[in-house]
Amino acid sequence: MKTINIKDIAKAAGVGVSTVSRVLNDQPDVKASTKEKVLKVIDELNYVPNNSARNLKRHKTNHIGIFVIGEYSTFFSKVIQTIEKEVSSQKYSIVLHFHKENVKTLEAAVEFALEKRLVGLIFLGGGLLSSDEGYLKQLNIPVVFGSTVLNDDIDKRLYNSVTINNFGAAYHGMMHLINSGHRKIGLITTNDGKDNVAEKRYQAYLKALEDAKLSHHAEYVTIGDYSIESGYHAMEELLKTDVTAVFAIADLMAIGAMKAAHDKGLVVPNDISLLGFDGLEVSKYMNPSLTTIEQPTDSMGMNIGSVILKQLIDEEETEHIVLDTSFYKGQTVKEMKEV
Amino acid sequence: MKTINIKDIAKAAGVGVSTVSRVLNDQPDVKASTKEKVLKVIDELNYVPNNSARNLKRHKTNHIGIFVIGEYSTFFSKVIQTIEKEVSSQKYSIVLHFHKENVKTLEAAVEFALEKRLVGLIFLGGGLLSSDEGYLKQLNIPVVFGSTVLNDDIDKRLYNSVTINNFGAAYHGMMHLINSGHRKIGLITTNDGKDNVAEKRYQAYLKALEDAKLSHHAEYVTIGDYSIESGYHAMEELLKTDVTAVFAIADLMAIGAMKAAHDKGLVVPNDISLLGFDGLEVSKYMNPSLTTIEQPTDSMGMNIGSVILKQLIDEEETEHIVLDTSFYKGQTVKEMKEV
DNA sequence: CTGAAAGCGCTTACAG
DNA sequence: CTGAAAGCGCTTACAG
Numbered sequence: 001m002k003t004i005n006i007k008d009i010a011k012a013a014g015v016g017v018s019t020v021s022r023v024l025n026d027q028p029d030v031k032a033s034t035k036e037k038v039l040k041v042i043d044e045l046n047y048v049p050n051n052s053a054r055n056l057k058r059h060k061t062n063h064i065g066i067f068v069i070g071e072y073s074t075f076f077s078k079v080i081q082t083i084e085k086e087v088s089s090q091k092y093s094i095v096l097h098f099h100k101e102n103v104k105t106l107e108a109a110v111e112f113a114l115e116k117r118l119v120g121l122i123f124l125g126g127g128l129l130s131s132d133e134g135y136l137k138q139l140n141i142p143v144v145f146g147s148t149v150l151n152d153d154i155d156k157r158l159y160n161s162v163t164i165n166n167f168g169a170a171y172h173g174m175m176h177l178i179n180s181g182h183r184k185i186g187l188i189t190t191n192d193g194k195d196n197v198a199e200k201r202y203q204a205y206l207k208a209l210e211d212a213k214l215s216h217h218a219e220y221v222t223i224g225d226y227s228i229e230s231g232y233h234a235m236e237e238l239l240k241t242d243v244t245a246v247f248a249i250a251d252l253m254a255i256g257a258m259k260a261a262h263d264k265g266l267v268v269p270n271d272i273s274l275l276g277f278d279g280l281e282v283s284k285y286m287n288p289s290l291t292t293i294e295q296p297t298d299s300m301g302m303n304i305g306s307v308i309l310k311q312l313i314d315e316e317e318t319e320h321i322v323l324d325t326s327f328y329k330g331q332t333v334k335e336m337k338e339v
Numbered sequence: 340m341k342t343i344n345i346k347d348i349a350k351a352a353g354v355g356v357s358t359v360s361r362v363l364n365d366q367p368d369v370k371a372s373t374k375e376k377v378l379k380v381i382d383e384l385n386y387v388p389n390n391s392a393r394n395l396k397r398h399k400t401n402h403i404g405i406f407v408i409g410e411y412s413t414f415f416s417k418v419i420q421t422i423e424k425e426v427s428s429q430k431y432s433i434v435l436h437f438h439k440e441n442v443k444t445l446e447a448a449v450e451f452a453l454e455k456r457l458v459g460l461i462f463l464g465g466g467l468l469s470s471d472e473g474y475l476k477q478l479n480i481p482v483v484f485g486s487t488v489l490n491d492d493i494d495k496r497l498y499n500s501v502t503i504n505n506f507g508a509a510y511h512g513m514m515h516l517i518n519s520g521h522r523k524i525g526l527i528t529t530n531d532g533k534d535n536v537a538e539k540r541y542q543a544y545l546k547a548l549e550d551a552k553l554s555h556h557a558e559y560v561t562i563g564d565y566s567i568e569s570g571y572h573a574m575e576e577l578l579k580t581d582v583t584a585v586f587a588i589a590d591l592m593a594i595g596a597m598k599a600a601h602d603k604g605l606v607v608p609n610d611i612s613l614l615g616f617d618g619l620e621v622s623k624y625m626n627p628s629l630t631t632i633e634q635p636t637d638s639m640g641m642n643i644g645s646v647i648l649k650q651l652i653d654e655e656e657t658e659h660i661v662l663d664t665s666f667y668k669g670q671t672v673k674e675m676k677e678v
Numbered sequence: 679c680t681g682a683a684a685g686c687g688c689t690t691a692c693a694g
Numbered sequence: 695c696t697g698a699a700a701g702c703g704c705t706t707a708c709a710g
Contacts, residue, residue, distance in 0.1 A: 003398075005703055017679035021705055029681055045561055048453040052400065053703035055391035056686050059342075063434075077416035081437055093455055094435045095402075096426065098420055114387040228624050252621070259624040282591070285567050285598040287626055344687055355697035360689055392687035395702050540695055 013041040024049055041058070055117070062091055064308060065118040067109050068098045069126030069148075070192065071226040072091025073252070075278055075297060079146065082301025083122065090309055092120075096180050099239050106135035113139055120308045127196040130154060144309035146304045147295075149196050150320075161309065162303045162321045167199035167207075169251070169293045169325040173275050174208035175329065176291075177264050179246045181336025182273060185209070186243035187219045188234040188253050201249040201277060210279055211241045217241070224253045239264055245273035245333065249293055258286060269334035288331035296323050343384050350670040352380040356670045363388055383448045394456070401430055402491035403647060406448050408465030408487075409531065410565040412591070414617055414636060415463050418485065421640025422461065429648055445605055448549070452478055457646045462487055463546070466535040468491060474559075481650035483654030485643045486634075488535050489659075499650065501642045505539035506546075508632045508664040512614050515630075515666065516584045520675025521612060524581035525559045527573040527592050540588040540616060556580070565594045570595025584612035584672065590619045593629055597671070608673035618667050627670035635662050 008025075010017040015038060022030050023038040030038075040045055041047075055061045064087055066080055073190030084094045095116050105126055113121050114144030120142045127149040136143065136158045143159040150161055177185055187205050190198040202221075209216050222237050231253030238246055239260065248254035261268050268288060278284055279294025298314055303321050310316045345363075350355040354377060362377040363367050369377075380386075394400045404513055407420055423433045432593050434455050438447055444465055452460050466488040475482065475497045482498040489500055516524055526544050529537040537590045541560075548555050563569030570592030577585055578599065585594035593615030600611050606629060607613055615622055618633025642660050649655045 006705095007703080009410070011547045012680095017704080018681055018706080019679085022680090025705080029679055030465060034679080050395070050703050051454070051456055052394035053389045053686090054705075056389070056395055056688085056703080057705045059686075061391065072420050074416070075414050077411065077413070080435070082409050084363065084435055084437055088436065089685095095420070096423055096435050098423055115390070117390055228620055255624050259626060259628075262626045281567055282594060282621055285571070285594050287598060287601045289598075344688095346687080349697095356688080357697055357699095358695085361696090364689080368695060373695080389687050392702090393689075394689080395704085396689045398702075502694080 001250060002049055003050075005050065006047075009041055009045065009047055013038045019132035029283060036307035039218055051268075055132070057203060060119050061117045062093060063095045063116055063118050064092045064095060064120040064122065064312075065095045065116060066122045066124060067112060068096070068124045069105055069209065070100070071099060071125070073226065073250075073278075074149075074280055074282075075295065078297045079124060079301040079304070082298055083305045085290070086302060090313070092309075092312070098110065106132040109137050110138050110265045113141060120144075120312050122146060122304055125197075127151070127157075127192070127199075128154060128210075133158065142308055144304050144308050145313075146300060147197070149200055154313025157318050158316045160307045161299055161318065162307060162323065163327050164295055164323050166197045167204045170201040170277065171208050172325075172327060173277065173293045174247060175212075177247065177273065177275055177333060178208060178212045178214070180245075181334055182245040183214055184217075184220070184243045184245070184278055185214070186222065186238040186239075186241065186246040188222050188224050188231055188238070188246060188248040188257060190230075190249065191223050194299075196255060198249055203216045205247060224248075224250075224256075226250050226252060228252045228256040228259075232260045234261035236264075239266070239272070243272070245275065247275045247277075249277050251276040251283045251290060254290055254332075255283065255286060256291065258290070269332045273334045274332040276327045279326075284328065284330065286330075286332075290328075291330035292328050296325070299323055342389075343386055344389065344429055345386075348377065348384065348386055349447060351384065352377045386566065395540050397457050398454045398615065400544060401432060402434045402455055403431045403459040403651075404434045404436060404451060404455060405461045405463065407435070407463045407504075408444055409439070410464070410590075411437060411638060412565065412617075413619055413621075416488075418463065418640040418643070421637055422644045424516055425641060425644025425650060431651070438636065442620065444637045445471040449474050449477050452480060459483075459651050460670040461485060461643055461647060464536075466490075466531075466538075467493060467498075469639055472497065481647055483643050483647050486536070488539055495659060496657050497638070497645045499657045499659065501639055501646060501662065503639075503662050503664050505536045506543045509540040509586075509616065510545035510547050511666060512616065512632045513544055514551075515584060516612065516614055516672060517547060517551045517587065519552070519584075519612070519672055521584040523556075523559070523580075523582045523584070524553070525560050525561065525577040525580065525585040527563050527566055527570055527585060527587040527596060529569075530562050537588055544586060563587075563589075563595075565589050565591060567591045567595040567598075571599045574599035575603075578587075578605070578611070578645070582611070583675070584614065586614045586616075588616050588618035590622045590629060590631055593631065593671075594622065594625060597625060597629070607669045611670040612673045615671075618665070625669075625671075629667075630669035630672045631667045633665045633667045635664070638662055 128151045128155040145161040222234035224234045234258035276292035283290040467490045469492040484500040561573035563573045574596035615631035622629035
């Protein structure tokens with residue numbers, strides 16, 4: 001069974017292929033009656049234009065890549081879904097790729113973009129190093145970093161970004177713990193490397209302690225890998241110290257931490273307080289519900305989608321959007337004294 | 340900046356384009372020294388073949404579509420990640436699409452496949468109706484249904500599937516509740532329509548009651564939409580009845596249900612027992628940990644990936660794989676009496 | 679407003 | 695083992 005092509009349509013409609021092409025691309029200079037005739041034939045013959053041929057002539061595709069760096073979280077999967085809805089309305093398709101390691105990330109991304117001939121690339125997670133600038137220039141297509149830690153050394157005109165203020169949000173959360181009377185505060189973070197959200201949240205932890213004139217104890221800081229299980233184990237370590245509150249830089253780790261406390265027979269927040277980061281829906285349904293810093297998932301996805309579309313369609317200037325987080329007051333932080 | 344093409348490589352290497360093409364496609368009849376020379380030039384000039392042109396000649400792409408039907412769960416996002424890893428090793432790319440409604444699903448999928456010129460299509464979720472047979476024939480590419488309720492009327496040679504035994508697993512779970520002494524068992528299900536996993540699990544609920552000679556009360560059955568919140572509200576309704584145990588056909592709804600019980604001041608499982616379905620990691624970290632039926636996430640993704648690759652590469656016969664579930668004994672089911 | 683023709687960058691018989 | 699040439703299905707100046 002031969003698939004039908006533009007020539008078949010032209011013949012069937014009694015017009016030239018150029019005219020069919022013009023109709024296909026919604027170009028203005030076609031007589032209404034001709035257009036109608038062509039559309040009718042297209043519909044009757046169930047014709048779908050061959051994208052490979054179109055792309056070959058146009059020297060580009062309609063593929064937008066999503067390059068997921070590091071751990072794939074519930075948070076990202078929601079963001080991806082929103083992005084796909086946004087861009088598919090403009091006939092773009094989403095090509096997905098997961099990249100585990102943090103080394104050579106941009107190099108792998110450039111390869112991905114070249115191989116798939118992407119017209120736009122969205123990064124989810126990870127961090128931007130100053131050494132990445134060269135790759136960014138090589139990419140030569142609109143790039144959006146979502147939920148990524150950026151680098152001030154890199155020319156902002158080379159990329160777009162949609163982020164939150166990780167430092168500020170984490171600092172705010174820490175201040176809530178401190179203002180609630182906690183003086184010995186543990187941290188569950190990750191060791192993703194320097195330029196990552198974890199680092200920003202860790203810095204906020206240190207700064208908050210410093211500003212509150214609280215001393216920093218190395219044994220109050222533990223390392224996980226964003227998984228629930230790692231949060232559980234990190235908490236087991238922290239429970240050997242005398243911390244009264246723990247800040248986990250991701251909700252999933254906080255959930256693991258809560259379980260560890262429960263399994264030790266402790267009551268949250270009476271025996272130990274807990275603060276998360278992400279604002280996952282499930283966190284609000286924990287028992288007790290997790291106090292956490294909420295990221296705007298839908299808004300993140302919608303903004304990423306609209307930024308890349310603007311770049312692709314209107315070729316506007318690059319944009320750098322910082323979204324607001326909100327503090328979700330759950331039931332896992334105990335007020336130690338009057339503030 | 341002109342992108343370099345196969346002609347440039349041919350010229351630079353002092354060979355014909357056919358020879359370059361042969362090297363590119365790893366064809367045998369090329370002298371080793373020639374091949375080496377060509378590869379060197381390709382590397383030096385950073386040449387990446389244009390997929391649109393290749394696809395145009397080959398009359399096909401290397402795009403495998405994943406068509407997600409209905410609610411996008413944590414479960415699916417893990418499966419997608421595994422599939423991507425599997426197929427990208429063979430140079431296939433994943434094109435993602437989310438489809439919300441349950442009506443005209445296959446019609447939309449056919450359009451998706453034609454537009455993107457997919458060489459293979461993976462469905463996640465949903466159900467297969469007998470009226471879909473025509474669309475399946477139209478598709479004319481390898482199709483794999485993952486976690487879908489199939490239909491015995493449809494010719495099994497038209498598609499592949501990787502599923503679990505929803506009825507059996509749910510029946511087993513119900514029997515656990517019944518054997519634990521529960522006689523009044525509520526259900527939180529969804530109304531996805533007849534051919535869906537929810538329906539299978541609902542049927543198992545009814546059959547288990549019947550086999551145990553327990554009567555069926557309409558008010559024991561509530562409807563959610565797979566979301567945590569819907570589970571919460573469904574449970575509020577069930578708590579107005581005299582049920583002693585509740586089976587939620589998805590973990591997320593069970594999590595919502597547990598919260599509703601807690602918020603009413605009830606203790607799980609002492610006051611009310613709870614059984615989930617999915618085996619999400621987070622369920623095991625609930626307090627108390629959720630008793631649930633566990634789906635093999637990784638295995639599901641790996642099997643889907645390998646089945647579609649087999650079809651694409653070796654053009655083997657269609658396969659229908661049924662994966663085992665396992666019962667996860669958490670702490671949410673109370674033993675009412677000795678069994 | 680419309681059509682004939684060139685050409686995008688590949689692959690693949692075909693001839694040698 | 696290798697190269698010249700045709701052709702995949704489109705789009706786009708160009709001419710009318």
